[in-house]
Amino acid sequence: MNLSKFFKNAFLVMLACLVLSACATKKVQNQMQGDVYTGTDTVEYLASGVPDRVFFATNESVLTTASRDTLRKQAEWLRKNSKVNVVLEGHADERGTREYNLALGERRANAAKDYLMTYGISANRISVISYGKERPVDSGSNPLAWSKNRRSVTVKAN
Amino acid sequence: MIKKIKLSIILLIIATVQSNALIEVDITRGNLDPLPIAVSPLSSDKDTNSKLIKELKIDKVGHKISNVVENNLKNSGLFNPLNNDAFLQKPDIAHLKPRFEDWSLIKAQALITGKVTLNDEKLRVEFRLWDVLAGKEMMALAFTTVPSNWRRVGHIITDKVYERLTGEKGYFDTRIIYVAEDGPKTKRIKKLAIMDQDGSNTKYLTLGNELVLTPRFNPTNQMVTYLSYFKNLPRVYLLDIETGVQEVVGDFPGMTFAPRFSPDGKKIIMSFAMDGNSDIYTMDLENRIVDRITNHPSIDTSPSYSPDGKFICFNSDRSGYQQIYVMKKDGTGVKRISFGKGLYGTPVWSPRGDLIAFTKLHKGKFYIGVMRTDGSGERLLTENYYQEAPSWSPNGRVLIFYRETKTDSEGKGFSAKLWSIDLTGYNERMVKTESDASDPSWSSLLSN
The missing domain is CATH 1.20.5 (Single alpha-helices involved in coiled-coils or other helix-helix interfaces)
Incomplete structure (x- = not known):
């Protein structure tokens, strides 16, 4: 018992x-x-339902399905707000050499820019800047932190 | 900023024993068996001392110069400076004629003696290098300079002694330019800083208002090239560290980065990023002509010239991953040279021309290594959580690089420091800086 x-x-x-x-x-x-961040911890919003950033796999600049979905929402919002210009800030994680990461951040931001352009946003409304690994959002040294840092963030320029 | 220094070198005794020296430092193995050397404090009389105290606010400048020499010799890993407490002979008498038995008793194989005097507001420093076992003078030199240059005199003495005993040029009368870092990892404040090779005389060249990265010395003068985010436009800049004048390099419609000078100092080689593609360009600093060197949809960056200026090494991900390539200076004949496991970046050609130093990432670890210019003979010198960006000492003997620490579970505990290591993989040591530091670049010898 x-x-x-x-x-x-x-x-x-x-x-x-x-x-x-x-x-x-x-x-x-x-x-x-995989190693692409899909959470919402760091995400801010350009408008209700319009996330400001997309995330990438290690060493990659390919847009995921979720990223394309986010960018389509951004494009729609930009079409409605035709006076708004944006800066796309490309970033990399801390696990790469500084100079290569600058190039990688630029490549990521341009991947986002190209997608916005295919949805009708004029190139002269979009500028691009790469910060490489200089501006992480998460200072952790672990895969989750790195995944949040591999990103392209759309920021209002005016 | 740094005054060009007129150092008149007077050979006291020309016919010293260049040929039949008995002591020699074995430099092929690093610091396994450093040479015991006694640095007798440079002596000065009371009159000189009291004048120098007034002028420099420093007592016993001779002792301070000897300390500079001792510290340099120790940090090289090739010498073992002996404790002064064991010295039996008085410095002024030893400088005239050492009692070699006294010095061999404490196991010194080489001895440095010297004297400091003040003539017409000028500091005159003479020193002698002695072979203790042979009982012979090996070298005698004197320098005259302004008193505020006393530390440089210590570095120049070290260079002369190092060259005499190893057969290679020294690297002590040199400076390091680097990025001084401060603040949280997510909002790092970065400033350009410059210091003597031994970490003294730190000066800040920018205020930290904008992000600055990757400063590199011109091998022929006191110019520096670096990346600045001034007005949020990341561009390669040129800075004259004597006048403080700076300018943007070229007129590119996008980010320029990863700059370095050509060996003759007349060109800047760098990457230019446009529409997601980075290629390598050069700009002639005299006629401002821009040349495109690579044209490939991959990322081509971190270019570095061979010392004869005929070749360029760089890293590219054209194979799918970051690897090291070598090409002719006009961009033809591109050849991949890194084939080991992992990713390879930041190749830098040795000033001797025979090796390329690099950063390697493999299985979550970062390595600093060297390989021959055809990619053979890869040797990894040091492994860590994160380290990169090696820069060669002007004699091609030592590499300086930066290392970052892993943060804890709360994202705390981050630091970035400069480290140096001998080409052989021995003598790894942290280079002290006033703050956190990264992106070091070694200058050429300031005097020859």
Whole structure:
């Protein structure tokens, strides 16, 4: 009797542990797909429902499906607000040499710019600047922090 | 800013023993067996001392110069300066004629002695280098300069001693330009800073109002090229550190970065980024003519000339990942030279011409290494969480680079420091700076 009660309690404790740890891993997974950041911790909004930034995989400048979705929203918003110009700020994580990262940030911001242009935004409303790894949003030295830092941020210029 | 220094070198004894010296420093193995050397404090009489205290507010300048020499010799990893407490002979007497038994008793193999005097407001420093075992003078020189230059005299003495004992030119009368860093990692304040090779005489050249990166010395004069985000337009700038005058290099419609001078100091080679593509360009500083050197949809950056100016090494991701390439100075004959595992960046051609130093990233670790100019003979000198951007000492013997620390789980504990390492992989040491520091670049010898 006592013994079965003990096992029952032990089982419950173990179950609780499993559920908790599953939650923990799920949380990180929810914020990253592959090594691309998919969370919203650092994201700001140009307008309601229009996120200001897109994220990239390590060493990559290819736009993900989610990034393209974000940029289409930005393009729509820019079409509605035709007097607004923007700066696209390209960034890299801290795991690369400084000079290469400057080039990589420029490549990422231009990937975003090209996409906005295919959705009808004129090139002369968009300027581009790369900060390389100089302006991280997250100062952590871990994959999640790096994923938040590999980004192109659309900032109002006027 | 730095006055051109007229150092008149007077050879006291010309016919010293160039040929039959017995002591020699083995420089092929680094610091396994550093040479025991005694630096007897440079002596000065009371009159000189009291005048110098008035002028420099420093007591016993001779001792201070000896300390500079000792510190340089120790940091080279090739010498072991002996503790002054063990010295038996008085400095002024040793300078006239050492009692070699006294010095060999404390195991000194070489001895430096000297004297400081003040003539007509000029500091006159003479020194002698002695071979203790052979009981012979190896070298005797005297320098005259303004008293405020006393530290440089220490560096020049070290260069002369180093060259006499190793057979290679020294690197002590040199300076380092770097980026001084401050503030949180997400909002770093960066300023251009310059200091003597041993970390003294730090001066700040910008105020920190805009981001500045990657300063590099002109090998032939006191000009510096660097990247500045002035008015949020990242462009390569040219700065004269004597006058403080600066100007933008060229008129590019986008970011220019990764600048370096050609070996003759007449051109700047750099990357120009446009529409997501970075290629390598040069600009002639005399006629302002811009030449495009690479034309490839990949990222081509971090260019560095060979010392004869005929070749350029750079890094490119044209293979899919960052690797090192070599090409002729006109951009033809591009050849990949790095084939090891991992990514390769920041190639820098050695001033001796035979090696290329680089940064390598492999399995989450960063390495500083060297390889021959055809990519063979790769040697990794040091491994760490993050380090990059090696710069050669002017004699091609030592590399200086920067290293960043990993932050903890709360994102705290970040620091950036300068480190140096001998070409052999020995004698790795932190170079002290007043603040956090990155992007070091080594000057040429200020005097020869």
